[in-house]
Each structure stands twice: as structure tokens, then as C-alpha cells.
Amino acid sequence: MLELLPPPPTDPLWDLTYEFGSDERAERLNLVLGVYRDPSGRTPVMAAVREAEIRLAERSESKEYRGLSGNAAFNRALLAMVLGPGAEADRAAAVQTVAGSGALRLLADLICRTRPGTTVWISDPAYVNHRPILEAAGLRVRTYGWCDDEGGFDSAGVLADLARAGRDDVVLLQGCCHNPTGADPSREDWAALAELAVRHGWVPFVDLAYHGLGDGLEADLWATRHLAARVPEMLIAVSCSKNFGLYSDRTGCAIVLGASDRSVRHAETALQNAARTLYSMPPEHGAAVVTTVLEDEGLTALWRAELDAMRGRIEANRSELTALLGAHGHEGPARSLARQRGMFSMLPLTSQEMLRLRREHAIYGTTAGRINIAGIPADRIPCLARGIAAVLGT
Ligand code: PLP
Numbered sequence: 001m002l003e004l005l006p007p008p009p010t011d012p013l014w015d016l017t018y019e020f021g022s023d024e025r026a027e028r029l030n031l032v033l034g035v036y037r038d039p040s041g042r043t044p045v046m047a048a049v050r051e052a053e054i055r056l057a058e059r060s061e062s063k064e065y066r067g068l069s070g071n072a073a074f075n076r077a078l079l080a081m082v083l084g085p086g087a088e089a090d091r092a093a094a095v096q097t098v099a100g101s102g103a104l105r106l107l108a109d110l111i112c113r114t115r116p117g118t119t120v121w122i123s124d125p126a127y128v129n130h131r132p133i134l135e136a137a138g139l140r141v142r143t144y145g146w147c148d149d150e151g152g153f154d155s156a157g158v159l160a161d162l163a164r165a166g167r168d169d170v171v172l173l174q175g176c177c178h179n180p181t182g183a184d185p186s187r188e189d190w191a192a193l194a195e196l197a198v199r200h201g202w203v204p205f206v207d208l209a210y211h212g213l214g215d216g217l218e219a220d221l222w223a224t225r226h227l228a229a230r231v232p233e234m235l236i237a238v239s240c241s242k243n244f245g246l247y248s249d250r251t252g253c254a255i256v257l258g259a260s261d262r263s264v265r266h267a268e269t270a271l272q273n274a275a276r277t278l279y280s281m282p283p284e285h286g287a288a289v290v291t292t293v294l295e296d297e298g299l300t301a302l303w304r305a306e307l308d309a310m311r312g313r314i315e316a317n318r319s320e321l322t323a324l325l326g327a328h329g330h331e332g333p334a335r336s337l338a339r340q341r342g343m344f345s346m347l348p349l350t351s352q353e354m355l356r357l358r359r360e361h362a363i364y365g366t367t368a369g370r371i372n373i374a375g376i377p378a379d380r381i382p383c384l385a386r387g388i389a390a391v392l393g394t
């Protein structure tokens with residue numbers, strides 16, 4: 001049977017990561033994957049997470065099944081974190097998922113079960129897995145633009161594109177720290193997007209993967225909360241991979257907001273049914289860790305301080321790279337970089353130039369030009385700036 005399988009496509013980001021793994025140059029620099037690294041290049045376990053794990057190990061008594069929605073306390077804690085304590089509580093439901101990707105997939109299944117063949121609009125460029133997840137669930141995908149010529153958010157262009165989305169459509173928006181561009185809408189832009197959603201009737205589907213790593217936790221959740229307060233229905237995919245550093249524990253949550261209690265309960269059951277046929281129930285460990293942190297004032301304060309420190313390091317990396325690119329005479333790219341937020345930035349380099357960066361300078365970003373700003377060890381920023389400047393031509 002397997003002889004019949006044609007060669008399947010491989011994952012472009014992981015292909016580059018494997019290529020990096022076999023690169024023997026001492027100066028090699030991996031800026032491909034979206035993981036936070038500390039100044040020495042490690043991706044540490046956060047202290048609040050470590051403490052929660054110790055407490056859990058000490059009181060662990062049973063690993064019995066948790067139920068179809070996973071860990072109920074986790075779902076409550078994430079609802080309160082994302083929407084604000086008590087906000088929208090009477091018209092929201094949450095189901096624990098296998099990380100942000102699992103939330104995207106379950107919500108895509110929910111859309112398909114509700115209205116097969118629905119069109120979901122995604123940004124161009126988008127997170128590399130948005131289209132594959134939506135299409136695998138049986139949805140149609142259309143795109144709207146995202147950036148202007150200077151690497152910032154293209155307000156007029158996005159509003160014009162999304163004015164073509166209709167009442168039966170869903171629009172996938174990243175709530176903050178847009179991957180791959182780092183270009184985010186302003187609050188005025190978000191307000192205009194919310195008005196457009198209300199006027200045209202499309203359903204916002206917010207993907208939250210980097211909250212806390214842009215302008216701070218509350219500021220990064222502002223857009224999601226603003227949309228939630230304005231629109232009758234909304235879907236939210238939440239990842240705890242980046243802001244709790246729980247990448248391999250696969251921890252996340254799918255949230256639905258509906259106009260009536262009945263529709264929300266139906267949506268919750270449909271999400272449970274979708275999970276049941278994919279993996280039955282999500283793994284407990286990461287959810288138990290997040291719940292332990294968020295239910296304890298001291299651990300929450302520690303986690304928030306660590307998150308702020310991570311954000312501060314990303315900002316410091318971004319400003320140093322901006323200053324060095326400016327000093328190399330590349331004012332345009334420096335200006336774009338300075339306007340962007342969060343873990344990523346898109347370099348104004350062609351795929352050929354990204355290849356040269358990899359071949360000639362051992363610097364690995366994605367072929368499309370994305371680099372992980374959080375992945376640059378403190379002492380390597382000058383060499384990154386020199387590599388980019390060399391490829392850009394000075
Ligand atoms: N959404 C966006 C925008 C992402 O960048 C990512 C991961 O990089 C995800 C969702 C999925 O994250 P995970 O499944 O690791 O939680």
C-alpha cells in the first residue's frame with residue numbers, strides 16, 4: 001500500500017532547521033523557528049513553570065481521564081486571562097487543545113461542521129501553517145494583504161481587502177505580534193476592523209500565540225478584547241507555547257463567543273466531538289502547569305515578571321539591530337524593523353539574498369525573509385547586522 005504514496009511535501013521551516021543541524025560552521029546562527037532564547041542562546045524553562053511542576057509532582061495522585069474539554073480549571077483561567085476576569089463569561093466557552101495548532105484545527109473543524117466549505121480569509125503573508133490547517137479541515141482560503149511597502153501595517157489596503165469578505169465568511173486575524181512580519185495594526189486600525197466585521201457580518205477568528213511578547217500582556221490582548229466586546233460571534237485560538245515556554249508540552253485552548261447560550265453550548269460540544277475523533281482528549285501536564293501558575297498570586301507575579309523580561313530582551317535586540325543597520329547605511333530596513341513588534345521581523349531580502357545569508361554568513365532565516373529577533377544571542381547582533389548589510393550591498 002505505502003508504495004502508492006507519492007512523495008509528500010516536507011515542512012519548509014523544519015527542513016531549514018534540519019539543514020542548520022548539519023551545518024558545521026562554528027558561527028552558524030539559527031533564526032528560523034519561533035522560540036525565545038535567552039542571551040546565551042538557550043530556551044529556558046521559566047522559573048514559575050519549574051516551581052509549578054515541583055508543586056504538581058509533590059501533590060500528584062492520579063492521572064485519570066480529565067473529560068472531553070480537558071482541564072476545566074485551565075479553561076476557566078485562560079478565559080479570564082484572554083477576555084478579562086468575568087468578561088463575556090455568559091456567552092463564552094473554552095476547550096483545552098493540543099497547543100495553538102490544535103486550537104486552530106478544532107476551530108476550523110467547527111466552522112466546517114457549521115457551514116461546510118466556508119471561506120476563511122488569512123493574511124498574505126501568513127503564519128506558515130494557517131492555510132494547511134484550514135484546508136485540511138475542508139475550508140476554502142482567500143487572502144488579504146498585510147504590509148505596506150515599508151514593512152508596516154497597511155491599514156487602507158487591509159480594510160479594502162476585508163470589505164470584500166461577506167456575512168458567510170470568517171476572517172483569521174493574529175491578535176498581536178504578527179507572524180511572520182512583526183507588523184501590527186494600531187488601536188485605531190483594530191477599531192476600524194471591528195466596525196468592518198460588524199457592518200459586513202463576517203466572523204473574526206483570532207489567533208493568539210505571542211501575547212505578552214509585544215507591548216505587554218494586557219496591551220497585547222487589547223485587540224482581542226475590543227473585538228469580543230463588539231461582535232456577536234468570535235473564535236479564538238490560544239497558544240501557551242511561547243508565553244509560558246511550554247513548546248513541547250502542547251498546551252492551548254479554543255474559545256468560542258456566541259450570541260446565545262444555546263449556540264455556545266452547541267459549539268462547545270462540536271469542539272469536543274472534533275477532538276474526540278482526532279485525539280480524544282488533550283494532554284494534562286502543560287494545562288496543569290498553567291493553571292497552577294494562574295491560580296497562585298505569587299506564581300502569576302513571577303511569570304509576568306519573566307514574561308516582561310523576555311519582552312524587554314526582544315525589544316533590546318530589535319533596537320540594537322535597528323541601530324546597527326542604520327549605522328551600516330540601511331535606513332529603510334532599520335525604520336521597518338523599529339516599527340515592528342514581537343518575536344519576528346521580515347527582512348527586505350529576496351529568497352536569493354536569504355540563501356546568500358545562509359551560505360556566506362551561516363545565518364538561517366526563512367526563505368521569505370523572516371528572522372526570529374528573540375533568537376539572537378546577545379553577542380551575535382553585530383555579526384547579524386554585518387551579514388545583512390553585506391547581502392544588501394555595503
Ligand atoms: N499561531 C501562530 C501565529 C504561530 O506563530 C504559531 C507557532 O509558531 C502557532 C499558532 C502554533 O503554536 P503551537 O501549536 O506551538 O502552540
